[in-house]
Amino acid sequence: MxxxxxxxxxxxxxxxxxxxxxxxxxxxxxxxxxxxxxxxxxxxxxxxxxxxxxxxxxxxxxxxxxxxxxxxxxxxxxxxxxxxxxxxxxxxxxxxxxxxxxxxxxxxxxxxxxxxxxxxxxxxxxxxxxxxxxxxxxxxxxxxxxxxxxxxxxxxxxxxxxxxxxxxxxxxxxxxxxxxxLGLPRDITASTGMDAYTHALESFISNKANRFSDMFALESIRNISASILQAYHHGEDRKAREDMLIGSMYGGMALTCAGTAAVHALAYPIGGKFHVPHGVANSMLLPHVMEFNFDAIVDRLALVAGAMGLQTGAGKQRDAEQVIEQIRLWTQEMSIPQDLALFGATREDIPELSLAASQVTRLMGNNPKVMTLDDIGAVYGKLFH
Ligand SMILES: NC(=O)c1ccc[n+]([C@@H]2O[C@H](COP(=O)([O-])OP(=O)(O)OC[C@H]3O[C@@H](n4cnc5c(N)ncnc54)[C@H](O)[C@@H]3O)[C@@H](O)[C@H]2O)c1
Ligand SMILES: [Fe+2]
The missing domain is CATH 3.40.50.1970 (Rossmann fold)
Known part of the structure; x- marks a missing residue:
């Protein structure tokens, strides 16, 4: 045990x-x-x-x-x-x-x-x-x-x-x-809410995930999925704001038990070098890193789909795919920037960013699949549209 x-x-x-x-x-x-x-x-x-x-x-x-x-x-x-x-x-x-x-x-x-x-x-x-x-x-x-x-x-x-x-x-x-x-502006509601969701999802697929972290992570995902769009569109909605605050606290508890992983490891260099706000950096990276991890985490993502209230039952593969689709829908609906070039980065920056991300070993070690420098570079490459 x-x-x-x-x-x-x-x-x-x-x-x-x-x-x-x-x-x-x-x-x-x-x-x-x-x-x-x-x-x-x-x-x-x-x-x-x-x-x-x-x-x-x-x-x-x-x-x-x-x-x-x-x-x-x-x-x-x-x-x-x-x-x-x-x-x-x-x-x-x-x-x-x-x-x-x-x-x-x-x-x-x-x-x-x-x-x-x-x-x-x-x-x-x-x-x-x-x-x-x-x-x-x-x-x-x-x-x-x-x-x-x-x-x-x-x-x-x-x-x-x-x-x-x-x-x-x-x-x-x-x-x-x-x-x-209640007065949190829309863009910050969106980016910070996605940061909280990322904590929960990364903790749930982390190599260190365990019974404590799973409980907090799923409950975090449930609260955030139910209310992130409502909090974004109707910031004065107290119930939605409470769901988001509780969801983000549970996300913090989940990551304390299990740690975040490659999304956060790749987010830190673009935050440090190009000042991409932390939640925006996570939102950009999240679908791409989950696609990279996909074959190792299908079962876990299928459980996440249930916690997100998505229509499940068409098989684990399809349930899992829907999680990534929903993340993309959220970032579109909340207008979270998805292009790293908007922050002054170019493709020439990819090798340096990749090296920096690979050195965040505290978090990289939690990722369910090992990422080589080339793998990291390929993910960063997807942030240029
Ligand atoms: N310690 C941890 O476990 C942990 C985890 C994830 C991220 N972080 C770090 O936390 C920092 C980001 O924190 P954040 O995402 O909460 O953003 P933030 O604290 O930087 O705030 C973002 C902006 O929102 C404004 N703001 C905050 N609350 C507001 C409100 N109620 N109404 C209007 N404006 C408001 C702030 O003044 C600021 O301009 C980063 O440095 C990140 O690396 C820490
Ligand atoms: Fe974070």
Missing amino acids: KQYFFQTAGSIIAGCGSLERIVEHLQRLGSLESVLLVSQPFLQSSGTLDEVTNLLKSGGIAVHWNTDVQPEPTIAQLEELYNAIAEIPCDAIIGIGGGSVLDVVKLLSVMKTNNLSVREMLGTDLIPNPGIPTVLIPTTSGTGSEVTPNAIVTLPEEELKIGVVSRYLLPALVILDPLLT
């Missing part, structure tokens, strides 16, 4: 309006005198940061703010942010925002308690000490970062994105309030 391991956030609260109860849940973390709230300007202008600040202050907790997180942050931006907050006294760090904010908060927390540079943390289990407690409040339904031990940073010199993986990156508390995602 296989053995499985799973770890996640300390506590998770979810549901529309759950943010209002932040103080009550924070109190369970012990006595907090002051917290640092890390976010981005859009939440300042929407009034959310003021609201949270007032709640915290009325609970007797002093609040400091920093809203300077850049999307998909580089190491230099992260270090600059750390220098700005290093002297601020805080018992916990609260992150409200998309995956970029959540990842930054996870890293700031361990930077406070470890005398290491971010570069020295890159890789798996290289952080010796726990960080200060974090509270993660996602405003996109995509990364699932709120429940994963991962944080991703961009290395502009190497034109790559790399992960820091450590159990000390897991938060003490997660708040999933779908109301925070």
Whole structure:
């Protein structure tokens, strides 16, 4: 029998309006005198940061703010942010925002308690000490970062994105309030939703898939498939937004147990070099990588077809094909760019991108079929139309 391991956030609260109860849940973390709230300007202008600040202050907790997180942050931006907050006294760090904010908060927390540079943390289990407690409040339904031990940073010199993986990156508390995602613009709803779906699908076909990850992955796929188009077309639909937020959290749990695979490995170089947003990069690659893997994963894809609510029963091969067709229909309907040339890339970039992707061994090793440099190059080639 296989053995499985799973770890996640300390506590998770979810549901529309759950943010209002932040103080009550924070109190369970012990006595907090002051917290640092890390976010981005859009939440300042929407009034959310003021609201949270007032709640915290009325609970007797002093609040400091920093809203300077850049999307998909580089190491230099992260270090600059750390220098700005290093002297601020805080018992916990609260992150409200998309995956970029959540990842930054996870890293700031361990930077406070470890005398290491971010570069020295890159890789798996290289952080010796726990960080200060974090509270993660996602405003996109995509990364699932709120429940994963991962944080991703961009290395502009190497034109790559790399992960820091450590159990000390897991938060003490997660708040999933779908109301925070009602105003998410359409293009971000689409790309982040596809990122979440990719986490679930890649975990389900990963070499490391197991009973824990399968449960989270299928439930993630079920929620996202039911609601991604509704959330895209009718962003104010609370039920659709809740499905997407829960689906993305389950996707994060699935990838924590099983890992993502070649789609993510190939996405990082095009994110690092051409700044393709993470969810867009995954959406572009997903059908092509699944076609490459197809013969090894027909049985699994046929099960996915059922979870997606597709008309199944015409045989496993046909059921599996429908999954890839549906992914293509989604990306068309949600107008997610499919051409890498739109981001300034040319076919001449393929060898360098392929080499970089092949070096993401942490994820490539999870792919159900080995990909040679030529295989990777052939997939990248399909992104030029
Ligand atoms: N840690 C993990 O497990 C993990 C997994 C996958 C991806 N990631 C990383 O997460 C980052 C991407 O995160 P993301 O996809 O959530 O995007 P993001 O955090 O970069 O946000 C995308 C854009 O949406 C805006 N935004 C966020 N929430 C909004 C809202 N409610 N309303 C209006 N605008 C809003 C942001 O300001 C930003 O401009 C990448 O760096 C990626 O590599 C991490
Ligand atoms: Fe991702």
